[in-house]
Amino acid sequence: QTTTVSKYGVSLINKPADYQLTVRNDSAKKMVELLKLIPGLVYDLRYATTNNFTHLQLYVPATRFTFLRLPAARALATVQKELNSRGYGLKIFDAYRPYSVTVKFWELILDERYVANPVKGSGHNRGLAVDCTIIDLKSRRELDMGTGFDNFSDTAHHNFTALPAAVLDHRKLLKEVMEKHGFNKLDTEWWHFYWSNDRGYEVLDIPFEELVK
Ligand SMILES: C[C@@H](N)C(=O)N[C@H](C)C(=O)O
Ligand SMILES: [Zn+2]
Secondary structure: OOOEEOOOOOEEEOOHHHHHHHHHHOHHHOEEEHHHHOOOOEEOOHHHOOOOOOOOOOOOOOOOOOEEEHHHHHHHHHHHHHHHHOOEEEEEEEOOOOHHHHHHHHHHHOOOOOOOOOOOOOOHHHOOEEEEEEEEOOOOOEOOOOOOOOOOOHHHOOOOOOOOHHHHHHHHHHHHHHHHOOOEEEOOEEEEEEOOOOOOOOEEOOOHHHHOO
C-alpha cells in the first residue's frame, strides 16, 4: 500500500486499490454507504449542492452517496433505530469528506473550532465523522436546533444555553442518543459527531464514485 504526503504533511491514501488493501488487512476499515445499511435515513448532502457555507458545489453535483467506516456505520444504525422507536429519524448533511475538500474549507475559514486543520486531517476524511440532525418522522421536518447547519458562531456551541427550552431539549436528544451509541460530540458544533480513531484509520482523498464500486 502506498501513501501520499499532502502539502500540509499528512499521509493519505488517494488510490482506490490502496484503500482496498487496507480493508483486506482490517475489515473494520470498510467504507459503508449509509443508506444501504440504514433504512429510512434522509440525506441532505449539502456539499454536493451550493446550499452550504462556501456557496460552491464541492462534491460532484450528482453525489447521492455518503460513507462511514463499518463500526461507525453500525453504531449510526443503532442511533436510527432508537430515534425511530421515538417517532424521530436522522438527517445526514455529510459523513465521509475527501481530504482535498477539507483543505478548501481550511483555506477559507482558518478556524479550528469550525473546520479541521489539514495538518491533522478531519474525522470526516477518515470516514469517522458525521454531520447530522433529527427529523420528526410524521412531518419530515427538522427539529429546531437554534441554528442551521454550519452556523459557525457561539450559538452553535453545546455550552450556549440562551436558547428556548425546546431547542435545548432537541440538542440534548441528539447529543445523548449519539453518545449512548459511541459517538463523541464536538463542543463547537451541535451537528458534528465523531467515532474514535482507535484502529489508525487512514486519511482518504478518494472520490465517492470509487468507494461505491
Ligand atoms: C465544516 C464542518 N461541517 C465540520 O465538519 N467541521 C469539523 C470541525 C471538521 O472539519 O472536521
Ligand atoms: Zn462535521
